[in-house]
Amino acid sequence: MSFFKSASPAAAAAPTASPLYSLPTFPFAFNGPKSYTWLYTTGAIVFALLALEQTVYRRRKRHLPGDAWTIPIIGKFADSMKPTMEGYKRQWDSGVLSAISVFHIFIVMASSNAYARKILNSPTYAEPCLVHSAKQILLPDNWVFLTGKTHVDYRRGLTNLFTRKAIGLYISKQDTITREHFARWRDEFGSSPQPIMFTARYLNMDTSLRVFCGDHIPAHATKEISEKYWAVTQALELVNFPFAWPGTKVYKAIQARKVAMYWLELAASRSKEEMATGAEPSCLLDRWVQTLADPAYKGRREFSDHEMAMVVFSFLFASQDAMSSGLIYGFQHLADHPEVLAKVRAEQERVRKGNYENPLTIELMDEMPYLQAVVKESLRLQPPVVMVPYKSTKAFPISDDYTVPAGSMLIPSFYNSLHDEEVYPEPYAFLPERWLDPQSVANQNPKHYMVWGAGPHRCIGLEYATMNIALVLGIAAMQFDWEHEVTPLSDKIDIIATVFPKDGCRMKFTPRKQ
Numbered sequence: 001m002s003f004f005k006s007a008s009p010a011a012a013a014a015p016t017a018s019p020l021y022s023l024p025t026f027p028f029a030f031n032g033p034k035s036y037t038w039l040y041t042t043g044a045i046v047f048a049l050l051a052l053e054q055t056v057y058r059r060r061k062r063h064l065p066g067d068a069w070t071i072p073i074i075g076k077f078a079d080s081m082k083p084t085m086e087g088y089k090r091q092w093d094s095g096v097l098s099a100i101s102v103f104h105i106f107i108v109m110a111s112s113n114a115y116a117r118k119i120l121n122s123p124t125y126a127e128p129c130l131v132h133s134a135k136q137i138l139l140p141d142n143w144v145f146l147t148g149k150t151h152v153d154y155r156r157g158l159t160n161l162f163t164r165k166a167i168g169l170y171i172s173k174q175d176t177i178t179r180e181h182f183a184r185w186r187d188e189f190g191s192s193p194q195p196i197m198f199t200a201r202y203l204n205m206d207t208s209l210r211v212f213c214g215d216h217i218p219a220h221a222t223k224e225i226s227e228k229y230w231a232v233t234q235a236l237e238l239v240n241f242p243f244a245w246p247g248t249k250v251y252k253a254i255q256a257r258k259v260a261m262y263w264l265e266l267a268a269s270r271s272k273e274e275m276a277t278g279a280e281p282s283c284l285l286d287r288w289v290q291t292l293a294d295p296a297y298k299g300r301r302e303f304s305d306h307e308m309a310m311v312v313f314s315f316l317f318a319s320q321d322a323m324s325s326g327l328i329y330g331f332q333h334l335a336d337h338p339e340v341l342a343k344v345r346a347e348q349e350r351v352r353k354g355n356y357e358n359p360l361t362i363e364l365m366d367e368m369p370y371l372q373a374v375v376k377e378s379l380r381l382q383p384p385v386v387m388v389p390y391k392s393t394k395a396f397p398i399s400d401d402y403t404v405p406a407g408s409m410l411i412p413s414f415y416n417s418l419h420d421e422e423v424y425p426e427p428y429a430f431l432p433e434r435w436l437d438p439q440s441v442a443n444q445n446p447k448h449y450m451v452w453g454a455g456p457h458r459c460i461g462l463e464y465a466t467m468n469i470a471l472v473l474g475i476a477a478m479q480f481d482w483e484h485e486v487t488p489l490s491d492k493i494d495i496i497a498t499v500f501p502k503d504g505c506r507m508k509f510t511p512r513k514q
């Protein structure tokens, strides 16, 4: 997420002030018995509202595991301000369905694969629940806010942008940009390890902008967008000030979006002009324009520059955090398992036969099953998106004995499916080999592999993301010797929108002789 969905219930809870708690203010001067009447009346109202809150919570929760009583007014707000994996795991372990409340929002967490999939595959009852700030940042008319059939139809037109043919087109750009960045890494990474969080992030941002817009935006624009984009990620934090006032994170994110949209609209317009001359497509926008002009194409043909820019912005929004998380953990897992890194290098040597400077192609990548298994396993072991919030649009009979009330938040977990020891023996070990045998229990149970979600909103960019992570790790394996400085925080997880090692993954890259 992707990640324009909040990782925590607090995100949705924070901006919502319940009318239940907006009590009128009273004159509290003690002027005789009349004042005591006000005081008693106020006390009685507060007491009644608190009692009502508990009754509503217990009626919604029924027999589900979870606190018998919710903390008045704020519920589990304090926990969700600083979410931890340990806290989530405790909640998941309490039951396949469990309940909590944050402010007045009633939340059902689903930890089993069956329930997680049921939520994601029941668009009549549940739809994605985007954080409050997402509409301000992405613009309310962005396609990501569509639901039901309109969403399915719009999305169908976009899947052309991620076919094998399209990915084959993007890969040469990914290769070029990655090598440009690695040339800089040679100078930037000195003698001591340093966090790669922002270095890897910039690499992803630059690559994605080039893949999406090609040369239709100037190099300085990709830099400007990349630098400003951090404001967008920050505005997705769990709790945000609800108004976009100057100085707030949402305000800064909106300014960043304006800059990005300016360049993306320009790119869309230039792509249309260039494709009209019969030029060959060289980026995602070109491919989109070319598809729309294809007489065989069935679907809507007219998209304004603004609309195309919004789609590209949504891809950036959905991809940056998740792809950076996946890449950083890819580096960390490989560096911590030198025996696996050695096998990646052996495969590179076999396939590339010494031609390490030749650009990678999709056909060459096909010959690297071990590298692909490494990426798949790394994303399983530490999924960038551990869960996504949905909301029930009507009463949802999720099981024989429980119906989720309408308007609740539903949070299916991906993490539990991905660490189910029935499907992934030794679930906390990094074992790419489990993906090499088509008959392995992991390969025989693809529905457990929930890194990309499931159902109508399943990640649209998964092939592109997988290819990019594999390509970067494959080239880095041959260009550098890696050293990961393991710190007490390396295994601790920071939940920003997606997940990152708390120490930012401290790495040292030393150029290798090839």
Ligand code: HEM
Pocket (backbone or CB within 6 Å): 001, 002, 120, 128, 144, 155, 314, 315, 316, 318, 319, 320, 322, 323, 326, 383, 384, 385, 388, 451, 452, 453, 454, 455, 456, 457, 458, 459, 460, 461, 462, 464, 465, 466
């Ligand atoms: C490792 C990288 C990535 C991960 C782990 C990831 C994961 C996810 C997940 C879990 C979802 C929600 C699925 C659901 O609700 O069932 C999602 C949705 C989405 N992702 Fe990704 N994603 C990644 C990269 C990307 C990239 C590179 C792009 C764009 C090129 C992208 C575009 C999207 C979009 C547009 C959606 C919303 C789809 C819809 O609502 O129809 N993602 N992603």
